[in-house]
Amino acid sequence: MKKILITGGSGFIGTNFINFLSKKKIKILNIDKISKVSSPEKFKKIFYKNNYKFLKNNLDDAKKIYQILIKYKPDCIINFAAESHVDRSIDNPIYFIKNNINSATNLFHAYYKYYKLKKIKLFHISTDEVYGSIKKGEFKEHDKYNPSSPYSASKSGSDLIATAFNKTFGCKIKILCLTNNFGPYQFPEKYIPTLISSFLKNQKAPIYGKGKNIREWMYVKESCNAIWKVIISNKKFEKINLGSGIRLNNLEIAKKIFKIMKNKKLTNLSSKDYIKMVKDRPGHDERYALNTTVFKKNIKYKIKNNLYKTLEKTINWYIKNDSWIKNVNRSYDNKRQGLID
Numbered sequence: 027m028k029k030i031l032i033t034g035g036s037g038f039i040g041t042n043f044i045n046f047l048s049k050k051k052i053k054i055l056n057i058d059k060i061s062k063v064s065s066p067e068k069f070k071k072i073f074y075k076n077n078y079k080f081l082k083n084n085l086d087d088a089k090k091i092y093q094i095l096i097k098y099k100p101d102c103i104i105n106f107a108a109e110s111h112v113d114r115s116i117d118n119p120i121y122f123i124k125n126n127i128n129s130a131t132n133l134f135h136a137y138y139k140y141y142k143l144k145k146i147k148l149f150h151i152s153t154d155e156v157y158g159s160i161k162k163g164e165f166k167e168h169d170k171y172n173p174s175s176p177y178s179a180s181k182s183g184s185d186l187i188a189t190a191f192n193k194t195f196g197c198k199i200k201i202l203c204l205t206n207n208f209g210p211y212q213f214p215e216k217y218i219p220t221l222i223s224s225f226l227k228n229q230k231a232p233i234y235g236k237g238k239n240i241r242e243w244m245y246v247k248e249s250c251n252a253i254w255k256v257i258i259s260n261k262k263f264e265k266i267n268l269g270s271g272i273r274l275n276n277l278e279i280a281k282k283i284f285k286i287m288k289n290k291k292l293t294n295l296s297s298k299d300y301i302k303m304v305k306d307r308p309g310h311d312e313r314y315a316l317n318t319t320v321f322k323k324n325i326k327y328k329i330k331n332n333l334y335k336t337l338e339k340t341i342n343w344y345i346k347n348d349s350w351i352k353n354v355n356r357s358y359d360n361k362r363q364g365l366i367d
């Protein structure tokens with residue numbers, strides 16, 4: 027593989043993925059519209075190198091995307107582009123649905139036309155949230171979709187459009203369902219960065235509802251490894267779940283981060299009083315859990331899941347990257363999003 031087109035490569039996972047690819051001999055073109063939550067391009071290690079190109083462009087025009095494909099001639103496309111913050115989708119459902127459905131459809135359509143000339147694959151990054159909440163057990167790839175938020179509904183829609191394009195036009199869009207990622211470059215309003223910044227400021231961290239909602243946590247650099255292994259594999263599949271198996275509720279995650287930071291004397295908060303419960307998110311899913319048998323059977327890669335070590339790395343990254351935080355915080359007013367009344 028010589029050239030990759032990445033869409034949404036200025037967001038949290040995209041930035042990590044491009045940093046990951048920068049160690050390989052591959053040319054990269056990143057198309058991103060640059061939204062409030064994007065990581066500024068200047069913070070990418072690869073930004074000034076010859077094998078990297080960035081194009082500030084909204085995926086709202088299929089013709090334009092097709093022209094870019096014809097000019098750039100990628101060997102593979104990876105679509106990270108989406109509005110992705112659940113709380114923001116509650117405040118702005120129409121914008122989320124329009125953006126996520128239209129951008130994916132435009133990309134798929136341009137890809138389909140390009141596919142007639144060059145038989146490449148498109149990897150569409152999706153989420154465990156499309157399946158909705160599960161009390162016990164795990165969701166498999168072909169379980170039915172049951173989204174709860176405008177965000178997850180828009181992601182579900184784009185997944186269904188991907189499978190429809192495969193059926194109707196015979197192209198090769200592969201869907202990768204990821205779990206909750208954490209690590210460097212995650213926008214400050216997300217849960218783990220909020221915990222870290224609150225504890226650093228000796229402020230109690232806000233936790234939604236009773237804090238019992240369970241998420242499956244995966245270190246973003248490990249996701250990048252796993253995504254890459256899927257991309258280079260020749261196995262036939264239309265959809266694949268990609269999870270760590272590490273399932274913890276929000277109180278448990280807060281406790282782990284607090285303990286690490288307390289042990290390192292990074293916070294003065296008392297171990298008896300470091301969180302505050304706040305109003306729950308409307309439609310808050312109770313538990314996510316992905317079955318990853320398909321990945322384990324087909325992809326030669328064992329996902330590493332050392333939660334302690336990766337949380338420690340994440341805390342260190344946020345401490346060391348104050349200039350990045352100050353930069354992205356300019357577009358973040360620290361206000362609680364997604365409350366209906």
Ligand SMILES: NC(=O)c1ccc[n+]([C@@H]2O[C@H](COP(=O)([O-])OP(=O)(O)OC[C@H]3O[C@@H](n4cnc5c(N)ncnc54)[C@H](O)[C@@H]3O)[C@@H](O)[C@H]2O)c1
Pocket residue numbers: 033034035036037038039040057058059060061062063064065083084085086105106107108109110111125129151152153154181203204205206207208213
């Ligand atoms: N972060 C997670 O924990 C997680 C978990 C599962 C799945 N995902 C999925 O992975 C993908 C990446 O997630 P993320 O956390 O990096 O999201 P993010 O919000 O940090 O980044 C998304 C990027 O896509 C860009 N984008 C959005 N709409 C666009 C458009 N119309 N044209 C061009 N660029 C556009 C944004 O500007 C942004 O830079 C998303 O599709 C998300 O649904 C994320």
